[in-house]
Amino acid sequence: MTDVGAGVGAGGAEPARVDFRCDDPEVDPYRLLTATVVPRPIAWVGTVGADGAGNLAPHSFYSVACAKPPIVSFTSVGHKDTLRNVRATGEFVVNLATADLVRAVNDTSAPFDPEVDEAGATGLTLVPSTTVSVPRVARSPVALECTLHSLHELGDSVLVLGDVRLVSVHASALVDGHPSMAALRPLSRLGSDEWGWPPEVFHLSRPRSAEDTGTHAPRPTAPASARPDEEDGS
Numbered sequence: 584m585t586d587v588g589a590g591v592g593a594g595g596a597e598p599a600r601v602d603f604r605c606d607d608p609e610v611d612p613y614r615l616l617t618a619t620v621v622p623r624p625i626a627w628v629g630t631v632g633a634d635g636a637g638n639l640a641p642h643s644f645y646s647v648a649c650a651k652p653p654i655v656s657f658t659s660v661g662h663k664d665t666l667r668n669v670r671a672t673g674e675f676v677v678n679l680a681t682a683d684l685v686r687a688v689n690d691t692s693a694p695f696d697p698e699v700d701e702a703g704a705t706g707l708t709l710v711p712s713t714t715v716s717v718p719r720v721a722r723s724p725v726a727l728e729c730t731l732h733s734l735h736e737l738g739d740s741v742l743v744l745g746d747v748r749l750v751s752v753h754a755s756a757l758v759d760g761h762p763s764m765a766a767l768r769p770l771s772r773l774g775s776d777e778w779g780w781p782p783e784v785f786h787l788s789r790p791r792s793a794e795d796t797g798t799h800a801p802r803p804t805a806p807a808s809a810r811p812d813e814e815d816g817s
């Protein structure tokens with residue numbers, strides 16, 4: 584159990600800082616953001632092209648975008664095969680990138696020719712999905728079956744929003760009917776070529792009133808049954 588400590592956020596002098604202005608030509612905001620917006624979950628995005636060719640590629644600019652209805656987002660930095668396929672078919676599957684699949688996840692980020700199916704090239708088995716025509720990665724414990732909600736052009740990138748139609752989870756990854764972090768063992772992306780192994784997990788209840796905060800708060804050892812709160816990004 585990690586001791587998350589009392590007194591975090593207490594006063595004191597600010598440590599010395601270095602400010603990087605994003606309009607400074609000497610500054611590389613991309614490298615700074617990818618090193619500081621961390622750790623990022625990795626969407627292993629499966630798509631199928633208009634010609635029927637499959638495609639699979641990791642995307643760490645990935646998040647839940649809306650709670651109700653359930654919408655996820657990922658960003659294509661540049662115009663890649665994944666984006667082209669989503670535009671063409673309006674479907675994609677987000678497979679969870681897990682620790683035991685790290686080599687395959689990384690290999691599928693290689694610049695394969697558009698007609699090459701990365702899953703086949705890296706020896707992965709695909710199985711049919713339920714609500715979309717894009718197959719899922721058999722060994723990935725979670726697949727989010729998505730239909731295109733909208734595309735948003737942002738400078739050199741395109742934000743892809745997808746309505747989640749179905750969440751498919753390996754039965755072995757469920758504890759009391761809920762996905763278990765210990766079973767999922769998700770990877771994360773950090774800066775440059777750094778990756779994160781599954782995180783150390785601790786439980787800490789959210790304060791339900793001002794009295795629950797700061798020095799009034801109970802020690803941060805919530806019961807093991809505590810679940811992350813839903814639908815408010817916590």
Ligand SMILES: Cc1cc2nc3c(=O)[nH]c(=O)nc-3n(C[C@H](O)[C@H](O)[C@H](O)COP(=O)(O)O)c2cc1C
Nearest residue numbers: 640641642643644658659660663664665692693772
């Ligand atoms: C862990 C990891 C995360 C990545 N995240 C992104 C991302 O968020 N957006 C992106 O455009 N490329 C990302 N990439 C690079 C793409 O996976 C890579 O460009 C890939 O070749 C794209 O494949 P595609 O052309 O078949 O779509 C990432 C690569 C790795 C290894």
